[in-house]
Amino acid sequence: MTTGDRTGGTELDVFSAQLGFVLDPFQINACRALEGGHGVLVCAPTGAGKTVVGEFAVHLALAAGRKCFYTTPIKALSNQKYAELVRRYGKDTVGLLTGDSSINSDAPVVVMTTEVLRNMLYADSAALRGLSHVVMDEVHFLADRFRGAVWEEVILHLSEDVRLVSLSATVSNAEEFGAWMETVRGDTTVVVDENRPIPLWQHIMVGKRLFDLFDTRARSGDVRKDLVVDQDLVRHVKQRQALERADSWESRGRGRRGGGRGYSSDFRPLPRPEVISRLDDEGLLPAITFIFSRAGCDAALAQCLRSRLDLTTPEQVAEIRTIVDAHTGELPKADLEVLGYWEWRKALERGLAAHHAGMLPAFRQTVEELFVKGLVRAVFATETLALGINMPARTVVLERLVKYNGEAHAELTPGEYTQLTGRAGRRGIDVEGHAVVLWQPGVEPVDVAGLASTRTFPLRSSFRPGYNMTINLVDRMGAAESRALLERSFAQFQADRSVVGLTRGIERNEAALTTLSERLGGEDGEYFEYARLREELSSRERSLERAGRTERRDAAVASLVALRRGDVIAIPVGRHSGLAVVLEPDRDPTDPKPLILTEAKWAGRVSAGDFPEPARSLGSMRLPRRFDHHTARVRRDLASALRSTGIVSPGRRKRKKSGAAGDDAEIARLRRAIRQHPCHSWPDREQLSRIGERYNRLARETETMRQKVAATTNSLARTFDRILSLLAERDYVSAGEHPDATEHGTRLSRIYCESDLLVAECLRQGVWKGLGPAELAAVASAVIFESRREGDTVESGGPGALRHALDETVRVWRELRADEIRHKLPPTREPDFGFAAAIYHWASDNSLVEALIAAGDQGRALSAGDFVRWCRQVIDLLEQVRSTSPDPEVGKAASRAVAAIRRGVVAVDAA
Known part of the structure; x- marks a missing residue:
């Protein structure tokens, strides 16, 4: 798609005349397309100035x-x-709508979170009248596993x-995404710009020496294929690796344990204060050091505070104090x-800070403002900072190239590396940006070069219908149109494109x-019949083996369901094998x-997969009526009591084979038919059998591909x-065929949370009826809170009414999960009681200290920032409960609970 050149008198001329800089070609192309009546998709690096196109939409x-x-x-x-936008157009022209704030919502320009717009669309809000443009900033969030569907719903x-x-x-x-936008939105101009406005230089710091990653002398032009790893760096790293290996061998000779991969386990990276000082000497501050854990960020800051590192002048300290007071003056003094x-x-007064989601929002906002003003010059941050907050730096430092992705430690992808290092280089301030990787054993320059020179960040849709979405779709357009809309989603668009490759493979x-x-x-022919008999025999043997596995799993499931509290069992295999006691059936x-x-x-949950043979009770032991298995002392005492029962693990019994091939009449019949077949005596039988096996293997593979095509086509509509x-x-x-809500x-349809149907069922069944404000806040937290540590569970506690409501919520969830499994739907997440005690204390007008101690008593080390964040989410849910509950008393309790929570640090950070 192209748009004609416009000269003189265009809105773009008026808009650009108001700017203090000249627009780049990609910005001009996108703005011209927008003024020409097209939608636009702009893909450009961080800091390139994409938002100018959004601001032009506001102007239009x-x-x-x-x-x-x-x-x-x-x-x-x-x-x-x-x-x-307020600075440009004034307060009367611009409004704000988020979960926390509603300012001038009837203004002609309203800034909002994407969820707010989605909810407006479902409610057919009057505010949509007169709407001509919508800007979706950071639209690649539609790949987000938890919230990505919202972007597609809006589109x-x-x-x-x-x-x-x-x-x-x-x-x-980008072209694929643009092609989809064209199909669902009409004319869409795709503008892609891969040039960073500020050049980015790549470095590796080995000890105190800072090396260029690429040898600029070896480059014949500014093309990535010309990039050559600096040989001085390669030689120095090899020397360092040799020294590490020698030190490792010497350590072993002295009886100390050596590190893996031939390197010394005693390796220590350069202390953070020295890294920051080295960057300061090179003129590379301000810098953001990405550390992939909150605790790591806090530890790095503490390490710098213990040093003599100081990056500010007395005049800057005075300005820092003024800004800090402005942001935090309303915080309760008792909570400081x-x-x-x-x-x-x-730390701020010395020009240092951490930045992560566990901090109080007021603290994070202060750090952001101070960093933008150049008053904080070294920040230790988690990768969430790279997701859109405007905090560019001169330098980005990566301490490690591995991060925990929620399931395992994995190496950074080129896309993640690009996203993180994209923060380096401030437009209008720096002439170049710098990315510094800290070397440690195992880091190879050629691997870093691969990350730095690869530009692969594919956008994958995470869209799938859920309960709330389905109800709203049916209510808005009926079932038939809803299916058609789902088939127009980017998720289905990508799935259908994958079918093309499968179809070609089938052909x-x-x-x-x-x-x-x-x-x-x-x-x-005769041999084809013989080959078919052999394939039937193999298929029957595979089927019996599967049946045997299913039978064993069913037996294991039945045995686990039968277990009671206090039963002593033996775990037969795995790293947790041996005796165990059942804490919670x-x-x-x-x-x-x-x-x-x-x-x-060890305390945790086990499943049928841990039991190749059924679990059986070997005896029982008395357990305390209430205990917290997260406490090390409790686990130690219970394990000691278990060992003192005198019950001995019987070891693994030899498993009896079920459905064995030797006992099967069909297997025996097929073997006889094969032996009696004329082809069984052919001299070239084995050669032909290899061809027959290839034929059968290819036939099975083709059938699998056909099934994938069938499963992929209209897959979202089937889920719907x-x-x-x-x-x-x-x-x-x-x-019926035309369902209505x-x-x-x-x-x-008015409940927006991950466990929407569970909340609706609890309200409908009266599970939360009769609860006081603090109790309702606690039980509401159970359906939204999610422990950051895998396998965390906490027994329900608190007053009797709360304990009963939590237990009943779990009962409703179990019934719902059974239905979801029967309907082949993803199960709703299990309620988590980990925040219940903390918010119960807070909503009961106790202090912040008491609320955080209550969380600690439940086995949680909860930061103040996390506390405020979860309080805000509970408030969001309680507001929905207030407006949707069929019981007026529950609605009133929800209103009182919101008022009880919205105080102190929670109220300050909601402002």
């Missing part, structure tokens, strides 16, 4: 007397963009006459100590099968996961139908 809307909504993925970005539901401005980081499949306020302030396989069939004498008939404690003091079926069973929609369904 105002010039035409229409409205523009500017959406962002996170509240911090919304606040930042609101402040910028699919926006009126066709609204021009969409999509701003994205550089993605390698537990918030770590004084250490945090001391290739079918041609190969024809050739092999001819070599076997054709499908009507699980009656789920499909996938029971009882909580157990082993004699080695399964959800409808479950909702009809539970009376949220009417049954029932009264219960209308309530569900």
